Amino acid sequence: MASYYPEPTNIWESIEYSSLGTSIAESLWAFPTLETIHVIALVTVLGTIFVMDLRMLGVASVGRAISQISTDTLKWTWIGFIVAAITGTLLFTSKASTYMVNPYFLVKMGLIVAAGLNMLYFHFVTWKNVDQWDLTDTPTAAKVAAVLSLSFWIVVVFCGRAIGFTLGIYY
Amino acid sequence: MFDFLFAVTEWLRTTALLDFAFWITETPLSLFMVENFWMVPAAQVIHILAIAAAFGATLMLTLRTLGVSGAGSTIEETSARYVPWIWWGLLVIVISGLLMLTAEPLRNMINAVFWFKMIFLVVTILITLGFQKRIRAAAAGVGATWVAGGGTKTAAIAILVLWSLIMVCGRWIAYVPV
Secondary structure, three states, X not given: OOOOOOOOOOHHHHHHOOHHHHHHHHOOXXXXXXXXXHHHXXXXXXXXXXXXXXXXXXXXXXXXXXXXXXXXXXXXXXXXXXXXXXXHHHHHHHOHHHXXXXXXXXXXXXXXXXXXXXXHXXXXXXXXXXXXXXXXXXXXXXXXXXXXXHHHHHHHHHHHXXXXXXXXXXX | OHHHHHHHHHHHHXXXXXXXXXXHHOOHHHHHHHHOOOHHHHHHHHHHHHHHHHHXXXXXXXXXXXXXXXXXXXXXXXXXXXXXXXXXXXXXXXXXXXXXXXXXXXXXXXXXXXXXXXXXXXXXXXXXXXXXXXXXXXXXXXXXXXXOOHHHHHHXXXXXXXXXXXXXXXXXXXXXXX
């Protein structure tokens, strides 16, 4: 066990100085490799979400039933999200306390939660009577959910990039 | 691998690209990008969003060809929906990429990984053009039941692998020493 790390004073330092956190931080290739997988996963999440959101807005794929567009995309959105979440967690462990004082990181996490709640509400409430608007104009609730989803995810990407540019500023 | 990339970068340093890259750093656009803190991150955000749009559309078209998504839709419908997003997305990718290149010409142009990325990009565009033409021709008149042949499916997988390689290079441009 590496002794040159200081005694952790809080949970975030405990994560950062764990053998997992320090291994990722010390490795020449681990962080960039995880970041690369994170990028490929997140563009899969975003790309498939764009397809669904644009259908919900009635902007694209209007000739195809919204339930089919959901089937086309949702599986890939989830695969991408799980991979992005795992790689994101590993990236986090290597600099946990630095991320926890970074406002862009905190806003990013909050927005991902908000995007998740928005999706849950859409799928469990708005989606209930989808058979009534599967091939016709989508209801206002679906359009609102799409605008919220697009907004949340675009700002998530901005925050993700901003974190990389502000790491030395807050800590 | 790293030795090879390093050797290529060392060779790039001996070419006219070096003077060209230095010249770019003096241009008003480059100075504007560098002197405004948020310009480079903003270009990167646009770059990533456009990749998401183009890669997402590529994913939908290739997965339909592979028979694992888009069930019940024809290639004509799937192409009409996604092909424009691939090319308009690529246009935005290239424009935002050029802005990033202008901001940091040395880090990119004197960098083996950047040029491998460009080679992968050109190959991807050429294969995608051929692929889009081939699936439209092969599926014409067959309808939603069309199933792609082995070669076409291989091309679909190759396109996804190439996109991934482009993204791998994109991220590693920042990590290889130049």
